[in-house]
Amino acid sequence: MHAHRLPLLLGTTLLSACAAQAPSGPQPVVIDFALLANGHPARCGAPLGPQGADARPSTLRDARFYVQDVALLRADGQAVPLVLDHDDWQDGQVALLDFEDATGTCRGGTPATRTQVRGQAPAGDYVGLRFSLGVPEALNHTSTELQGPPLDIAAMGWSWQAGRKFAKVEVNPEGGVAKADGASAPSWYLHLGSTGCSGNPLTGETVACLRANRVPVTLRGFDPRRDAVALDLSSLLAGSQLGRDQGGAVGCMSGPDDPECPAVFARLGLDLASGQPLPDGQVPAFRAVPRP
Numbered sequence: 001m002h003a004h005r006l007p008l009l010l011g012t013t014l015l016s017a018c019a020a021q022a023p024s025g026p027q028p029v030v031i032d033f034a035l036l037a038n039g040h041p042a043r044c045g046a047p048l049g050p051q052g053a054d055a056r057p058s059t060l061r062d063a064r065f066y067v068q069d070v071a072l073l074r075a076d077g078q079a080v081p082l083v084l085d086h087d088d089w090q091d092g093q094v095a096l097l098d099f100e101d102a103t104g105t106c107r108g109g110t111p112a113t114r115t116q117v118r119g120q121a122p123a124g125d126y127v128g129l130r131f132s133l134g135v136p137e138a139l140n141h142t143s144t145e146l147q148g149p150p151l152d153i154a155a156m157g158w159s160w161q162a163g164r165k166f167a168k169v170e171v172n173p174e175g176g177v178a179k180a181d182g183a184s185a186p187s188w189y190l191h192l193g194s195t196g197c198s199g200n201p202l203t204g205e206t207v208a209c210l211r212a213n214r215v216p217v218t219l220r221g222f223d224p225r226r227d228a229v230a231l232d233l234s235s236l237l238a239g240s241q242l243g244r245d246q247g248g249a250v251g252c253m254s255g256p257d258d259p260e261c262p263a264v265f266a267r268l269g270l271d272l273a274s275g276q277p278l279p280d281g282q283v284p285a286f287r288a289v290p291r292p
Contacts, residue, residue: 026120029082031070031129032228032291033115035063035099041292042233045104048171051234052188052242053263056173061187062109063099064156065167065231066135070095072121073128073218080126082119088149089114093136096150105172109155129222129229129288133192133268134166134214140194141207158193163207166214167192169233170251173242180247188242189251190264195275196256211275213254215268218281219288227288236285239263 034041037048042060051058071079084090089098095117100106117131134140135151144157144164151164158165169190176184196210219229245251246259255261256272265272269283 025122026083027123029072029119029121029224031082031117031224033097033117034228034230034289034292035115035233036230036289037233039234042099044101044106044109048233051171052173052237052240054241054243056175056242058171058173058188058242059105060100061105061170061172062155063169063231063233064153065097065133065169065192066094066150066156066164067097067117067131068094068134068136068214069216070117070119070131071129072124072126072224073130073220073222075125075127079130080121080124082117082121084117084119087118090117090150091148093139094150096153096156110153127222128218128220129224130216130218131229132214132216134212135164137212140164141197141199141201143202158191163194163197163209165191165193169231169236171233171237171242175243177242177250178244179250180245185245185250187250188240188245189249189253190236191251191253192268193254195254209275211254211256211273213270213275215270215283216277216281217283217286219286222288226291228291230287230289232285232287235287236264236267238267238284 044060048058070082084092089096098114100109101113102109102111140163144152144154156165170187172187176186177188178184194209194213197207199205199207201207240263248258252258252261252264261272267285269278271278
């Protein structure tokens with residue numbers, strides 16, 4: 001494994017005819033993210049190919065998620081936090097990734113997309129990346145109407161759980177989803193967020209949740225100049241029957257008793273009963289891929 005010095009913005013190559021002292025102050029860093037299906041970029045309106053355990057031809061309906069606690073890893077294991085830039089997609093604590101563009105099968109979404117996390121970190125030798133899929137507890141239970149970006153997105157609010165969807169991934173399997181009651185639905189949903197929550201934030205009560213359901217992800221050997229973080233839909237949905245729902249909400253909305261949740265939670269490295277990471281720390285749905 002090689003260590004990688006980050007004294008430059010991604011995509012920029014600095015050449016010098018003579019040796020120069022490496023910068024020591026904060027340097028711009030960009031982490032690219034990608035959404036893949038069957039090894040190819042997943043886009044609105046384009047076929048995703050067969051997905052799920054039942055290999056249903058599918059299209060994308062929505063794909064957005066929040067990340068927090070983004071850090072670069074040194075060879076000695078030290079995590080160096082990435083100081084996030086402030087813009088319409090991220091503040092100092094959380095960033096929103098958005099792969100839908102409101103076209104084709106993603107009608108009802110938002111035209112703008114975001115596939116990067118941007119920030120500052122000290123120049124140094126880094127050998128990996130760490131982040132969590134989620135929203136910090138102190139911000140999770142705030143109003144989308146009162147918060148600034150990126151927490152002001154109504155579609156990422158989750159009123160019945162008094163918080164936010166950490167991840168919203170929705171696909172349309174060919175033929176729809178046959179429900180347990182004999183009806184059908186056009187889409188299969190994954191809405192990840194904290195559950196078992198009590199307390200009303202609108203009246204000033206502190207909200208506490210039995211199952212946090214935040215997903216810590218560690219990618220060893222990750223070089224932001226060369227690599228991107230991929231959410232692999234084919235891996236995420238590998239154990240899920242997209243054409244048939246056995247009960248509860250269609251797909252998985254993080255309910256501990258939902259028959260569709262065990263398979264997808266396993267791909268996120270989460271224990272469904274406790275909402276805590278599995279002991280092995282593996283998150284098969286995320287991996288490093290070459291930057292496009």
